[in-house]
Amino acid sequence: MMKEYRLATFLIAALALLVLPLALQPFGNAWVRIVDMALLYVLLALGLNIVVGYAGLLDLGYVAFFAVGGYMFALLASPHLADAFPAIAAAFPSGLHLPIWAVIPLAALLAAVFGVLLGAPTLKLRGDYLAIVTLGFGEIIRVFLNNLDRPINLTNGPKGISQIDGVTIFGINFNRSLEIGPVTINSVSLYYYLFLFLVVVSVIICHRLEQSRIGRAWMAIREDETAAKAMGINTRNLKLLAFGMGATFGGVSGAMFAAFQGFVSPESFSLMESVMIVAMVVLGGLGYLPGVILGALLLAALPEVLRHIAGPLQAMTGGRLDAAILRQLLIALAMIAIMLMRPRGLWPAPEHGRSGVKSKTGVEA
Amino acid sequence: MEVLLQQIINGLVLGSMYALIALGYTMVYGIINLINFAHGEVLMVGALTSWSIIMLMQESMTGTPGWLILLIALLIACVVCAALNFAIEKIAYRPLRNSPKLAPLITAIGMSILLQTLAMMIWKPNYKSYPTLLPSTPIEVGGAVITVTQVCILAVTALSLALLMYLVNHTRLGRAMRATAENPRVAALMGVKPDTVISATFIIGAVLAAIAGVMYASNYGTAQHTMGFLPGLKAFTAAVFGGIGNLQGAVVGGILLGLIESIGAGYIGPLTGGFLGSHYVDIFAFMVLILVLTLRPSGLLGERVADRA
DSSP: OHHHHHHHHHHHHHHHHHHHHHHHGGGOHHHHHHHHHHHHHHHHHHHHIIIIIISOOOOSOTHHHHHHHHHHHHHHEESHHHHHOHHHHHHSTTOEEOOHHHHHHHHHHHHHHHHHHHHGGGTTOOHHHHHHHHHHHHHHHHHHHHHTTSSSOSSOGGGOBOOOOOOEETTEETTSOEEETTEEEOHHHHHHHHHHHHHHHHHHHHHHHHHSHHHHHHHHHHHOHHHHHHTTOOHHHHHHHHHHHHHHHHHHHHHHHHHHHSOBOGGGGOHHHHHHHHHHHHHHOTTOHHHHHHHHHHHHHHHHHHHHHOHHHHHHTTTSSOHHHHHHHHHHHHHHHHHHHOTTOSSOOOOOSOOSOGGGOSOOO | OHHHHHHHHHHHHHHHHHHHHHHHHHHHHHHHOOOOTTHHHHHHHHHHHHHHHHHHHHHHSTTOOHHHHHHHHHHHHHHHHHHHHHHHIIIIIGGGTTSOTHHHHHHHHHHHHHHHHHHHHHHOSSOEEOOOOSOOOOEEETTEEEOHHHHHHHHHHHHHHHHHHHHHHHSHHHHHHHHHHHOHHHHHHTTOOHHHHHHHHHHHHHHHHHHHHHHHHHHHSEEOTTTTHHHHHHHHHHHHHHOTTOHHHHHHHHHHHHHHHHHHHHHHHHHTTTSSOGGGHHHHHHHHHHHHHHHSTTOSSOOOOOOOO
C-alpha cells in the first residue's frame, strides 16, 4: 500500500519534471533558461556537497573548478585557439571543434587534477585556514584567466571566449530546435533535458557514495578527524578523493555552462559565485541531498524570477531599487533570515537517534 | 636603490592599513571563532561616511582647516562603524552562538552582501573622488618620496596599535577579553560577562576598520561601495598569515604582506622578463599564504592548537 503510494508520487514528479519546459515554453525562453541555470547550480551544489557536506572541508574557491571546466570546453570547441596560434590553425583549418565525448571527460579530468593539486598542500590545514586557502586558490585562477591574454593569448583576458560550440549528441544539435512529430522542442528545453539527466545521474552517484564505505569514512572525518584516523581510515587519500570528486562535478558543470552560454569570461567565475554555492549547500541542509537540491533551486531560481517581476517595483521607487539590486538585497536577507530561523538549514538531515551532539554536527574547524 | 626604498615606503603604508583591518578579524576570531566576512564592509562604510561628512563640511564651513575636517570626519566614521558593528553582532551572530559552525559564517556573508547593497543604494554606485585634505607636497627621503597623508597613516597606525596594546594588556576590559578568548566558560565563571566582552571586541574592531577605511580612501583618493572587499580579503589573509587569534601576528602579517605586495609589484616584471606583470599583484597575497601555511600550518606566530576532540 505504502509502496504503491510512493511509486505514484515518484511517477507524478518525474512526469512533471519532463513536461515542465514544454509547459514553460509558451511563456518565453527566458523562463526555461532560468530553470536550466538552476539545474546547473544544482549540479554545482551537489559537487560542493561532497567536499563540504560529506567530508567537512570548507571550500570557498569551488568556482575555480567550474572555471577550469568552462574554459576547457571553450578552448577545445571554439575558433579561439586556432585564431591565436598559427600552428593549431594549420593543423585544424576550420578551428578546433572536438566532440563533446572528448571534451567532457577532459574537462572532468583536468578539474579533478586541479582539485587534487589544491587538496595536496592543504591536507594538514583545518577549518578556517582551509577556507582561506581555497578562497585564495579561486582568486588565483580568476586572476590568471583575466591576464593570460599576453604574452601568449590563451584565455583572451577579460574579454572572454565566444563562439563556443553547442552540445551535439547522436547527431542532435542542441542549439537548434528539435521537431518530433507535432511537438517542437526548443534549444533551451533540449538543454533542460540534458541538465536534468546529469542532475539525476549525479544524485544517484551522490546517494550511492553516501551509503558506501567511502561516504561513511568521509563523514567520520567530518565529525572527528583524529578519531577517524585512529579507526584506520586513510584520511589523506580520502580527503584528496573528496576534493577530486567534488572538482569533477564542478568541471562537468563548467563545460555544460560554456556550451549552454556559448561564451565564457572571468566575470562568471568570481568569488561571489563560490560564496553563493556554499550558501546553497548550507542554506538547504549540509550533507543531505534533498536539502542541497532545495537550497540550490531556491537561491538560483527565485532571484531570477523576481528579476522578471521587479519592473513595477522599480517604477514605484523611482529607479533606486532596480532588479539587480533587489536580487542582491533579497539574497542577503534570505541568507540571514533563514540561518537565524533554521541554523541547520531548511531541510536538514534527519538525526540518527538521540546522540545528544545536536549542535556539533557542523563543519569541524 | 631609490626604487627599492620607494617600494618599502609604499609597502609600509599599505601594510599598516592591512594590519589595522587584520586586527579586527583576528580579535573577533580569537573570541568567537568566526570569520567576520562583513568586516571589509565596515571599512567601506567608514570611508563613505567620512566622505559624506567631508563633503558636508566643505560646503557649510568653508575656511575650516583640512586636517580638522578630516579629524572630525574620522571621529564620526568611527562612531558610525562602532554602532554598525555592534548591531551586526547583535542581530546576525549572537543568536547563532551555539549553532553549527557554518551558520554564522553564512549570516556573515549575507551581512556583507546586504551592507554592500545598502551602501550602493545610499551612496550610488559611482566612484567618488576623495578630497586631499592634507598638504599634498611630497617629502623627499633619500631619493624616494612620501606624502604627508602617508606619514599621517604611519603615525596614526602606530598610535592606534599602541593604544590597542595598552587596552588589551593593561586594562580590566583587556584582561576580560584575553580570558574570554582563552576559555569563555571559565571566564564567565570568574565573573566576566562574555556578551559585553564580545560586543566590546566588535566595537574596537570597527573603530580600527573605520580608521583604516578613511586612510585607504585618502591614500588612493577614491571611495566606492565595493572598496571594502579586496582589502578585507587581504587583511584576513594577513591575519591567517600571522597566526589567527594572535594580535602581534596580525600586525606582523599585515605589514609583511604590504611589503611583499609592493616590492613584488615593483620587481615581478623585470624578474620574469615581462612574462608576469604587476597586474598579478593581487595574487601574491594568496601565493605567499599558501606557501606559509604549507610549511607552517598555524601561521607565523600562531600557537599550535590542540585538536578539539
